[in-house]
Amino acid sequence: MRGMPPSSEWLAIQTSVGVALRAVAFGLPIAVLLALVLMRSFRGRALVDAVVHAPLVLPPVVVGYALLLMFGIQGPVGHWLDRWFGLRLVFTTNGAALAAGIVALPGMVRSVRLALEAIDPQLDLAARSLGAGALDRKSTRLNSSHLVISYAVFCLKKK
Numbered sequence: 001m002r003g004m005p006p007s008s009e010w011l012a013i014q015t016s017v018g019v020a021l022r023a024v025a026f027g028l029p030i031a032v033l034l035a036l037v038l039m040r041s042f043r044g045r046a047l048v049d050a051v052v053h054a055p056l057v058l059p060p061v062v063v064g065y066a067l068l069l070m071f072g073i074q075g076p077v078g079h080w081l082d083r084w085f086g087l088r089l090v091f092t093t094n095g096a097a098l099a100a101g102i103v104a105l106p107g108m109v110r111s112v113r114l115a116l117e118a119i120d121p122q123l124d125l126a127a128r129s130l131g132a133g134a135l136d137r138k139s140t141r142l143n144s145s146h147l148v149i150s151y152a153v154f155c156l157k158k159k
């Protein structure tokens with residue numbers, strides 16, 4: 001067919017989209033949980049915030065090296081995953097998805113946190129008076145499109 005890219009280009013596109021989707025699937029739930037945790041004040045909050053935002057400040061080579069040390073076959077997490085599940089992440093598309101998710105995580109946590117803090121407290125109070133539970137009241141449904149779009153933009157920006 002005229003104008004269609006060769007199969008190697010389609011394979012690259014398919015691999016990139018697969019890695020991006022797995023990065024979103026990996027990072028989004030973790031980002032929402034971290035944002036909910038960081039919205040509260042507790043002892044050690046500054047340390048957790050610094051660790052979450054470290055991939056933004058550190059050079060990509062340092063983040064990649066740290067991931068290799070952690071998830072390599074000799075690393076603590078990689079050794080455990082290989083021993084118990086036969087799962088190797090180094091130099092695979094699953095590893096690339098994990099790395100993309102970790103690199104994009106600080107931006108996503110910040111976006112989720114800002115989106116959750118933007119919810120009017122009066123809406124929360126009204127929902128509570130109508131019998132809504134804690135998860136219903138946090139109403140990420142109000143901001144779900146904002147969360148997904150901001151995560152996708154941040155993933156694309158980092159590459």
